[in-house]
Amino acid sequence: MTPQVETHRRGKLRRAGQAVVLVALIVGLSYCDEDGTGPGDRLGRRPLDPELVAQGREIFRYDTFGDEAYWTDTARMHEVIEGAVSPALALQVGLKVDADALPQEVKEALAAGQVDLGNPATTVALLKLNAVVGLKGTVEARDGEDRLVRVGITCALCHSTVDNSFAPGIGKRLDGWPNGDLDVGVIVALSPAIPPPLRGLWQHPPYFHDGSAETLEDVVAHYDRVLKLNLSTLGEADLVEYLKTL
Numbered sequence: 001m002t003p004q005v006e007t008h009r010r011g012k013l014r015r016a017g018q019a020v021v022l023v024a025l026i027v028g029l030s031y032c033d034e035d036g037t038g039p040g041d042r043l044g045r046r047p048l049d050p051e052l053v054a055q056g057r058e059i060f061r062y063d064t065f066g067d068e069a070y071w072t073d074t075a076r077m078h079e080v081i082e083g084a085v086s087p088a089l090a091l092q093v094g095l096k097v098d099a100d101a102l103p104q105e106v107k108e109a110l111a112a113g114q115v116d117l118g119n120p121a122t123t124v125a126l127l128k129l130n131a132v133v134g135l136k137g138t139v140e141a142r143d144g145e146d147r148l149v150r151v152g153i154t155c156a157l158c159h160s161t162v163d164n165s166f167a168p169g170i171g172k173r174l175d176g177w178p179n180g181d182l183d184v185g186v187i188v189a190l191s192p193a194i195p196p197p198l199r200g201l202w203q204h205p206p207y208f209h210d211g212s213a214e215t216l217e218d219v220v221a222h223y224d225r226v227l228k229l230n231l232s233t234l235g236e237a238d239l240v241e242y243l244k245t246l
Helices: 003-030 050-062 077-084 087-092 104-111 120-128 184-189 216-226 233-244
Strands: 135-142 145-153 160-162 173-175
Touching: 050 173, 077 120, 077 145, 087 120, 120 135, 120 145, 216 233
Parallel strands: none
Antiparallel strands: 135 145, 160 173
16 A cells, blocks of 8 residues: 555545544533533433432432342352451552442531541441442341441442542542542452452462462463353453452
8 A cells, every 4th residue: 555545545544533422422412411421302302310310329329139149149249258358458449438428427527537437337337327428238136236237339339439529439429420549459358258269369379289380370271171161252251350359
């Protein structure tokens, strides 16, 4: 390809890209009211039903879809949280606190440094208030003490964050914003259901008793072959990524 042809081709691609952006902008604006605040009805679209929006927000923030069956019954994360996860540790691994869910007296105590952020019991209290973004805990009073008996996660764990308006990791919810601070591997590794030899597995190659597998990819390929799992390339890659979280 001559330099002239290449230059001409790049110019056409650039103009085509600009045209796509312009069309997307026009279409996007056509779905907004005149003040740009939401979908209008100029294209026959009805405004969003506030009641349905509220229901969707409730599901997004608080519905676990029954995943307590894993996080509680299998991974036993309620035991870990109740016994070892203080608010300080929770914030360290990327969990967020919804300031709007905190009573005013709690906010004042936090601001005054009167709340023990090193005590897991404080985390249980926050879960009881539904204040930990993306974590849904069932707290029951037993022998005069609040106990965390079940825990699950919601969509908001990964797909919400906060604006840090109260303190780092504590603020108003930002639904739909990714939680880029969340360290899923560290959280999962806290589970007592994971045997110690598997924790931090990706950090300790080579694998097998004779060190014959140099990488986790080699481990997965070995078992795929020996056990005749017939994993796809994508399936093998997904399994490797999961092993990295242990």
